[in-house]
Amino acid sequence: MMVIRPIRADDWDALRALSRKTGPGFTSLQDDEVQTRGKLDAGLAAFNANTAPQDALYLFVLEDTASGQVVGCSAIEAAVGLDQPWYNYRVGTLVHASRELQVYNRINTLTISNDHTGCSELCTLFLDPDFRHGKNGHLLSKSRFLFLAEFPERFDQRLIAEMRGYSDAQGISPFWEGLGRHFFSLDFAEADRLSARDKVFIAELMPKHTIYTNLLPESARQVISHTHDNTTPARKLLEAEGLRYTGYVDIFDAGPLLEAPVNEIRAVRESRYAKTLIDTHAGAGEPFLVATPRFEGFRCCLTPLNVDHNIARLTPEVAAALQVDNGDPVRVVPLSASRRF
Structure with a gap:
């Protein structure tokens, strides 16, 4: 894990x-x-x-x-x-043009920023x-x-x-x-x-x-x-x-x-809280990022998950890696940017 x-x-x-x-x-x-x-x-x-x-x-x-x-x-x-x-560097554009000479040049520039x-x-x-x-x-x-x-x-x-x-x-x-x-x-x-x-x-x-x-x-x-x-x-x-x-x-x-x-x-906008339920039969579903809401104890894993009624069913292995127990809150979000809850 x-x-x-x-x-x-x-x-x-x-x-x-x-x-x-x-x-x-x-x-x-x-x-x-x-x-x-x-x-x-x-x-x-x-x-x-x-x-x-x-x-x-x-x-x-x-x-x-x-x-x-x-x-x-x-x-x-x-x-x-x-x-x-x-x-x-900020990449920009300058135009050097002369109507009389019928010259129109777009030139890319770099400016320290x-x-x-x-x-x-x-x-x-x-x-x-x-x-x-x-x-x-x-x-x-x-x-x-x-x-x-x-x-x-x-x-x-x-x-x-x-x-x-x-x-x-x-x-x-x-x-x-x-x-x-x-x-x-x-x-x-x-x-x-x-x-x-x-x-x-x-x-x-x-x-x-x-x-x-x-x-x-x-x-x-x-x-x-x-x-x-x-x-x-x-x-x-x-x-x-x-x-x-x-x-x-x-x-x-x-x-x-x-x-x-x-x-x-x-992943910031769509993440949400769920409650941990440790289940030996968990481990099915789409890949989710699951993180603890602790500061010094922040931990995050990737695991297949089905979030049902704001319950995150985690295998004992995942729960141990995250150091969470039944009822503990976790923050979850689908791994793929194309997936939604």
Whole structure:
């Protein structure tokens, strides 16, 4: 049985092992012991009553209860850009026209932006390659929506998710090679690593004025707003829930930023409460996400379920993974965005 739960201090070795597998361009969890340790510390602090909600990074892990192995992680940052600037490019259009010369040119542009300062962010989603099967990725990603639904006061009304941009099999980003390298004089992986620790150098070195994309190499233009092959499934999953690309991209690899009002996300909007009934004959029906409404004890599983008269019949195995008993409330929602109660 797979279960989502908040990260614990004894998950350090597992989190460090996951960070070694992420690869170039995965900014929020890199093969960097200092950054990974900081991620763990922030995740532990988020569930401390003394941590201000706007400073919290809610970090969850996916655990196989049969073995106790942690095989993935995902997070929600309550607010971006409050302690360090949060940058992206806004993709725009300028028209250069001359009636006399009968010339009319539409030119795409990139303008540095801090427009998403204060937004909540879905981040740090990574699943061990050996466990990328079944619906493990769906559980790891969508479980966060039930946490958002349960504790809306802890988050901004706007939610964003920055998708990893395209890079080739050698980890080379065409967008970085065509633009960023000219200003930073660093390899993509090194710049990405540094940005995870301190973003001040971005403001110091990035071009301050609007960039005309027709001046960039064709290879760089072609990947603007394109996702890394490994990230495409995650993008499709979020888009099915209602997040959309609105014309903002990452400043390093031009990966797309998706966004939506929290209350318009399908799994948030349609989730509802049910009472637990433990039943050894349960386990039939459509796949549902089932989560506990507890803060420090938040847990989420994926299980076949029929919700009848607001009763959620759970197998003893699922109930044990969620740490719930008969009569306990749970929050439930169909896994598929196309399904309704």
